[in-house]
Amino acid sequence: MERRSYFGTSGIRGRVGEDVTAALALHVGRALAADAASVVVGRDPRPSGTMLADALAAGLAECGCDVVDVGPAATPTVARAVAWHDADAGVAVTASHNPPAYNGLKCWQPSGQAFDGAMQDAVVERLVAEDYDLAAWDGTGARRERPDARERHVDAITDSVAVDPDDAPSVVVDLGNGAGGVSVDALTALGCDVETLNAQPDGRFPGRPSEPTAANCASLCDLVAATDADLGLAHDGDADRMMAVTADGDFVPGDALLAVFATALADAGDRVAVPVDTSMLVADALADVGGDVVYTEVGDVYVAERAVADDVAFGGEPSGAWIFPDDTLCPDGPLAAAKLVELVAEGPGLAERVDAFPAYPIRRASREVADKLDVMERLHDTVREAYDDVDTLDGVRVDLGDAWFLLRPSGTEPIVRVTAEARDDARADEVFAEARDLLDAAV
Numbered sequence: 001m002e003r004r005s006y007f008g009t010s011g012i013r014g015r016v017g018e019d020v021t022a023a024l025a026l027h028v029g030r031a032l033a034a035d036a037a038s039v040v041v042g043r044d045p046r047p048s049g050t051m052l053a054d055a056l057a058a059g060l061a062e063c064g065c066d067v068v069d070v071g072p073a074a075t076p077t078v079a080r081a082v083a084w085h086d087a088d089a090g091v092a093v094t095a096s097h098n099p100p101a102y103n104g105l106k107c108w109q110p111s112g113q114a115f116d117g118a119m120q121d122a123v124v125e126r127l128v129a130e131d132y133d134l135a136a137w138d139g140t141g142a143r144r145e146r147p148d149a150r151e152r153h154v155d156a157i158t159d160s161v162a163v164d165p166d167d168a169p170s171v172v173v174d175l176g177n178g179a180g181g182v183s184v185d186a187l188t189a190l191g192c193d194v195e196t197l198n199a200q201p202d203g204r205f206p207g208r209p210s211e212p213t214a215a216n217c218a219s220l221c222d223l224v225a226a227t228d229a230d231l232g233l234a235h236d237g238d239a240d241r242m243m244a245v246t247a248d249g250d251f252v253p254g255d256a257l258l259a260v261f262a263t264a265l266a267d268a269g270d271r272v273a274v275p276v277d278t279s280m281l282v283a284d285a286l287a288d289v290g291g292d293v294v295y296t297e298v299g300d301v302y303v304a305e306r307a308v309a310d311d312v313a314f315g316g317e318p319s320g321a322w323i324f325p326d327d328t329l330c331p332d333g334p335l336a337a338a339k340l341v342e343l344v345a346e347g348p349g350l351a352e353r354v355d356a357f358p359a360y361p362i363r364r365a366s367r368e369v370a371d372k373l374d375v376m377e378r379l380h381d382t383v384r385e386a387y388d389d390v391d392t393l394d395g396v397r398v399d400l401g402d403a404w405f406l407l408r409p410s411g412t413e414p415i416v417r418v419t420a421e422a423r424d425d426a427r428a429d430e431v432f433a434e435a436r437d438l439l440d441a442a443v
Helices: 022-033 049-062 075-084 117-129 149-160 181-189 218-226 254-265 280-288 300-307 333-346 350-355 372-386 425-442
Strands: 011-015 038-043 066-072 089-093 102-108 143-145 170-174 193-197 231-235 242-246 271-275 292-296 312-317 321-323 362-368 396-399 403-409 415-422
Touching: 022 038, 022 049, 022 089, 022 102, 022 117, 038 049, 038 075, 049 066, 049 089, 049 102, 066 075, 075 089, 075 102, 075 149, 075 333, 102 117, 149 181, 149 333, 170 181, 170 218, 181 193, 181 333, 193 218, 218 231, 218 242, 231 333, 242 254, 242 333, 242 350, 254 271, 254 280, 254 312, 254 333, 254 350, 271 280, 271 300, 280 292, 292 300, 300 312, 300 321, 321 333, 333 350, 362 425, 372 396, 372 403, 372 415, 372 425, 403 425, 415 425
Parallel strands: 038 066, 038 089, 066 143, 170 193, 170 231, 271 292, 271 312
Antiparallel strands: 011 102, 089 102, 231 242, 312 321, 362 415, 396 403, 403 415
């Protein structure tokens, strides 16, 4: 096969029939089988999911690897099922929050962590070399259906979360026509009064676009505000993300929700793993409880890699990926939903928790460039000469004490993104202009 960029920060993902095909899924199955005796396979409700899961399973079985088929399932269910079934790996057939024309393959380790860079590279090398060991007729793998994975996921959540039935909140859950029904089961088991929105699995996502943004969750906000619900919860197509709405119907920004979880879970001396583009309100909020942040590259894979450290109590991305390392290293939207319900049941409510944090002005822009790698190399040199506190973990991030800015190349497009934040509007504008001038000079 031709060498190309297969894995991004969220596995293999692209448009069905162009980047992602049954042939690719077949080859990925063959490549995974080289290091695995059994692999868990599950899928979100996209129409192309059945085709891709079948092709993947065929490639695995063809090379002597057993397939544990959990069927339609949330991505965190698939990730958790790897350990439940003593498998060597798992694959979720999903494009997560992307539109229905997209699909993909995300690979999982028994720990619940996504494949790291070395594991991805090994798969790609076999794909390129077409280095597969096909089994004889009597040595092919078996395919076993295990429809109990959702029930086991519910049990895992209810074992981890405690809610007094007398204090259980009333919740509206917007499933976005995705695979997050496990949240409804778990919250109901915890004693919550649950109302659903867009609950019918449908990979065309007719109810709303899959990504749970403020704009896409307008109906959820309206429904929560019009009822006596205590909060609203929203998932993306494969339920690895979770976002929230207050009882007043206000969508909670991702950075504020990250601060809610971080301050609730971190004790003095603990750290919280967050990507480099996270608002400094999270670091400020943690400082108030004696904690701190540790920065990672953008992507839940990198957050999970840092979350394995003993002093990391929690990891999260403002996009809605939340990692509770004591439970699992995969972003688990249903678990996050239950954890948030637990916090609301204990009090104070979600709005009161969010209102305890300041809202810092943040500025964002993107610029198309001819060669983003050359531009970033020039930026590295220029910024290091001009500033003292420079982090090049993912792009170029400059900490100015009262503000910060980030110049970061897109992973998929020929653009460089500019982000700047401060504690007041005037300073944010000033730092943003400073960062844009640096990019202009590098271009």
